[in-house]
Amino acid sequence: MTFNYDIIVVGGGHAGCEAAAAAAGMGSKTLLITMDMNKIAQMSCNPAVGGIAKGQIVREIDALGGHMGIVTDKTAIQFRMLNRSKGPAMWSPRAQSDRARFIDAWKDILEHHPNLHIWQDTVQELIVAENRVHGVKTGMNVEFRANAVVLTNGTFLNGLMHIGRTQLKGGRISEPAVKGLTEQLVGLGIKADRMKTGTPVRIDGRSVHFEEMDEQPGENDFHKFSYLEQSHRQLKQLSCWMTLTNENTHDILREGLPDSPLYNGQIQSIGPRYCPSIETKIVTFADKNQHQLFLEPEGETTEEYYLNGFSSSLPIEIQLRALQTIPAFRDIQIYRPGYAIEYDFFDPTQLHHTLETKQIKNLFFAGQINGTTGYEEAAGQGLMAGINAHINCHGGDAFILGRDEAYIGVLIDDLVTKGVDEPYRMFTSRAEYRILLRQDDADMRLTEKSHQLGLAKQDRYDQLCKKKEIRDRIISFMENTSIKPQHINNSLEQLETTPLSHGCKLIDLVMRPQITLEKLAAIVPVLQQELNKVSDPRKEEIIEAAEILMKYSGYIKREKVIADKINRLENIRIQGKFDYNNIQSLSTEARQKLTKIDPETIAQASRIPGISPSDINILLVLLGR
Template sequence: MTFNYDVIVVGAGHAGCEAAAAAANLGSKTLLITMDMNKIAQMSCNPAVGGIAKGQIVREIDALGGQMGIVTDKTAIQFRMLNRSKGPAMWSPRAQSDRARFIDCWRSIVENTDNLFIWQDMVNELIVENGRVCGVRTGMHVEFKAGAVVLTNGTFLNGLLHIGRTQIRGGRIAEPASKGITEQLVSLGIKAERMKTGTPVRIDGRSIHFDEMGEQPGETDFHKFSYLDTPHQVLKQLSCWTTYTNEACHEVLRQGLPDSPLYNGQIQSIGPRYCPSIETKIITFADKTQHQLFLEPEGETTQEYYLNGFSSSLPLDIQLRALQQIPAFRDIQIYRPGYAIEYDFFDPTQLNHNLETKQIKNLFFAGQINGTTGYEEAGGQGLIAGINAHINCHGGDSFILGRDEAYIGVLIDDLVTKGVDEPYRMFTSRAEYRILLRQDDADMRLTEKSHKLGLATQHRYDLLKEKKDSRDAIIQFCENYSVKPQYINEGLEKLGTTPLAHGCKLIDLIVRPQTTLTNIAELVPALRSELDKVPASRKEEIIEAAEILIKYSGYIKREQIIADKINRLENIRIKGKFDYNSIQSLSTEARQKLTKIDPDTIAQASRIPGISPSDINILLVLLGR
């Protein structure tokens, strides 16, 4: 029996859920296939969303009409804005989520989205005809046909778990691995490799001595993930906790190294540099006598805690004995040990920027299958893959974000241009235009684009327009309103800033580091009246947006000029124009890499590792001819 859809999404993790919801909301009849409907959008690792650069991605997902920010706000048990001591380009939202409610919320979304259907089964074969994917076959021998297929298999492709010398086949603990897809794709010419990641022990909170740990409470101001006018912090807000390893703990860990899969040759695949296991830490940083650990609650009512910073694949007895050396964990009881997992991924340079494979038409990859790590990176890819799968079925130009438009654009361009040699994690340092890609203005950058596409709703677009009009009105008022020394100097001195020698425009005061729109409004009644015109439900958000533009306008304009110059190269298209192997004036490395990547533009070619400025000049000269 055969069933027909426009788009099929395989895997219901963070990439799969965003892909399926996007395709369905755009109007495609969409099927989401998952092995377990009770694990939709499972938080396989820590129960947290956001963080440095990752929080910006979640805000971009929301600005585009995705769901991750909405779900996080509904299920958050702690919220913090990281990097507040730095400039707004570095501010990054992060939330702890209730793991069980996160799943329930996502399942409610996918079950109640028009055009979106769910099938519980395992996909073990793609239907490919004449270089084009046409559907899938499942373990139940059901055949589903579709115009496009999005693979978001996470860590399930030939997944293998390691706990000491014990090996268990699976995609997550107690969940089966998926077989067949990798082997088929390799036979069709797609290159596969192996990666490794890990997860820490889960601890019973009743056995923890919290009085011997440092408390890390959350924040309760207006900040949240979604730009919609929706409530946040609806659940009980909980603290995280900090402690440290010690030399006694390290000694136990060193005793277990002969049985560590990372050090006895059992694991050969690539591991994450930026989230190392505890055994890697004690080897790499042998001079350190302690490493900080973060204890994170898994939910509002559960006793389960996640020990961030103690990822390990050591034997169970070693993990337990090492933790017992830490005073707060001397009576520790655990739910399950930490473990490592190896899985298949596919070299992302085999993808176009719309995340469609170069070898097979209408087949899209998103998430860890592309060599990335993190819910946020997966969700961003899933959203773009779902949008473009819909476009491939119904016509239109591919939806691609530039490096100056979104961290999602940086992420995807890095993947398809540079590939990966370790699990890819987003950092602010990967973006050239951090001042343009702030978390506060993702809606300004992306919502109009998504609304034109048909994904962002009219309500979301109306909220954007209201915010922009209110923000710009504040800025215009500050540019035009004059203040005189005799009326404001006493207040300025109390704020610790230099009094005025003569009158000036209000905007010249706001740029000072000691001043804000709010504290100057206490000194200037006309400004207070102007701020009172801002919609009350979003007043703090809009005032913050205006203040950032006022204080950082010079930096923002300068970076935009640089981005515009680089974008001229983005507009010089070269795909299909050269036989690189025949251009002998290029270096051998350049010929090989340009042939492999087949870049779309001169700008993309310039970002390929190993391509020199002289290689780019040669291409520009040839284009001129």
């Protein structure tokens, strides 16, 4: 049997869900093929969304009309804003989610999404002719035809799990691996390699001595992930818990090193530097006699807990004995041990910025298949691949976000320009323009763009316009309202900030680090009256956005000027204009890397590792600049 669609998305993880929903939301007849409909958007590792830089990505996904933020808010059992002690460019939202409800919420969205169909099966083969993808063939021997295919296979391509010397084939515990696709793609000229990741033990909470741990409650203020109006904190809020390993723990872990797949040669692939296993920690940081462990709830009602910081592929008995040396875990019972998994990925420098492969037209890759790690990075790629797959099918300009427009833009540009030598994880330090990419203003940066595409719907755009109008009205009031010293100096002294020697505008006061809009409104009645006029349910969010713009306006303007200068190089297109191998004035390394990457612009060329300023100057001279 043969069925016809506009777009086929292979894989129902975080990338696949966003890709399918985006393509269908823009009007493409879309098919999502997944091995198990009951594990759609499964949180394979920790049951959390967001974190440093990752939270910004989720806010961007939401601003673009994606669903991860909405699902996370609905299923959150703890919410925290990280990095509050730093400036707003570093604030990063993070939430614990109920793992089972997260799946249910995503499944509900996809099953009721117009233009979107779901098929439970495995894809065995791509249908490719004349360097263009035309569909897929499945394990049930069903043929689906489409104009574009998005592969989001996660860790399932030739997945191999390790627990000590025990090896299990699969893409996730108790789930089979996918064979054949990698081999076909390699045969079509796409370079593949292997990566490794891991996951910790799952613990029965009934066996934990919580009194021996430090409690970490969440926050219950107005912050959330989605900009859309909705009820806040729908589920019971739970705490996470922190404890420490000790020397006895490390001694037992060292006993297991000869049977560790990471150290006995069993695993040869690339592992994560920034989320290392516990055995890697005790080897790399041999001078440390303790490491932090975080016990995180898996759901509102379940007794299952995730032990963050104890990722391991050591033998089961070693994992258990080591945990029992920690006072809180002396009577520990586990649901399953930690394990490592190796899987195939494809060098992302083989992709355009749209995430379409350079070798095969209308074939897109998104998620861990591109060498990334993390639900958020996968979802951001999936959203962009779904958008561009739709554009390829129906016409329009490619949708590409710049490095000054979104963390998603930084992520994709890093992948296609620099490639990966370890699982790629987003950090705020990867972005040159952090002050422009704050979590509070993702909707201001991106929602209008998405609305023009047809993905962000009218209600979302109307809310953006209303928020912007109220925000700007508050700022205008602050810029045009004066205050005299005699009316405020006593209050300023109480706030431990310098009294006024003469009158000033209210905006000058809110620029002071000791003063917030809330504090200022408490001592300036006319400001309180102005803020009381805001009747929007997102009032606190809007006031915060206005305050950040006022406090950091100088930094924002300066960074914007720098970004605009760099963006001039983004407009100088060079793809297809040079035979780099014949430009002898370029360094040998530059010739090789420019030929491999074939950058689209001078700016992209300048970001390729190994390309020097002199190489860029040579290209500019050859262009007559």
